[in-house]
Amino acid sequence: MAASKEELTLLGVMGSPFLHRVQIALKLKGIEYKYVEDDLNNKSDLLLKYNPVYKMIPVLVHNDNPISESVVILEYIDDAWKHNPILPSDPYQRAQARFWAKFIDDKCVAPAWKSAFMVDETEKAKAKEELFEALGFLENELKGRFFGGDEIGFVDIAAVFIPIVQVIAGLPLFSSEKFPKLFQWCQDFHNHPLVNEVLPTKDQLSTYFKARVQSLAPKNKN
Numbered sequence: 001m002a003a004s005k006e007e008l009t010l011l012g013v014m015g016s017p018f019l020h021r022v023q024i025a026l027k028l029k030g031i032e033y034k035y036v037e038d039d040l041n042n043k044s045d046l047l048l049k050y051n052p053v054y055k056m057i058p059v060l061v062h063n064d065n066p067i068s069e070s071v072v073i074l075e076y077i078d079d080a081w082k083h084n085p086i087l088p089s090d091p092y093q094r095a096q097a098r099f100w101a102k103f104i105d106d107k108c109v110a111p112a113w114k115s116a117f118m119v120d121e122t123e124k125a126k127a128k129e130e131l132f133e134a135l136g137f138l139e140n141e142l143k144g145r146f147f148g149g150d151e152i153g154f155v156d157i158a159a160v161f162i163p164i165v166q167v168i169a170g171l172p173l174f175s176s177e178k179f180p181k182l183f184q185w186c187q188d189f190h191n192h193p194l195v196n197e198v199l200p201t202k203d204q205l206s207t208y209f210k211a212r213v214q215s216l217a218p219k220n221k222n
């Protein structure tokens with residue numbers, strides 16, 4: 001399937017790891033698109049129209065067909081543009097990649113966020129413990145330079161929040177002693193030229209984090 005660039009629009013907010021997942025996938029495939037920055041404190045009509053269910057970014061709109069949920073969008077991109085595949089071709093390896101991407105969303109994202117931003121020290125320590133348990137599985141899973149082997153793949157892209165928090169924001173989630181392979185992966189992934197091109201700057205990230213911490217503050221107190 002081919003698409004002209006004016007038919008592809010991505011709604012997002014700079015700094016969001018979920019947005020950057022999609023941007024990395026589009027960059028790896030060399031697909032051009034129109035980027036539209038949204039405002040989560042004053043959501044656009046476009047966002048409400050295209051993602052009325054979750055009202056969340058990112059949303060990819062292809063020929064007026066909206067696709068939501070970053071991991072679903074990654075799979076869509078890989079299905080729609082077959083070159084430079086993100087998922088492996090072997091069915092079992094594909095299932096494994098999907099499993100680990102789901103694991104990252106279910107077990108890593110929230111504890112990482114809490115261990116970086118939670119104010120309550122007890123809750124923060126609890127989140128860190130949960131995060132370390134989860135990262136232990138990822139450390140074990142990392143067999144090559146990237147989760148995708150020699151090249152970046154689905155799981156690497158799903159795990160982009162790690163270098164975003166650890167390297168760009170400078171909020172270390174873990175040390176090289178604790179998870180040596182993951183630590184090295186984090187540097188390699190962040191320094192990958194295609195990835196680096198779409199990652200936010202420190203300033204963009206700090207604006208995003210401040211807004212998110214404020215809007216999620218009541219939830220983070222629990």
Ligand SMILES: N[C@@H](CCC(=O)N[C@@H](CS)C(=O)NCC(=O)O)C(=O)O
Pocket residue numbers: 013016017018040055056057058068069070071
């Ligand atoms: N599971 C979603 C999560 C996306 C998400 O959390 N987006 C946040 C920004 S980072 C959002 O749009 N939040 C809307 C809100 O807080 O009202 C995905 O993978 O796309």
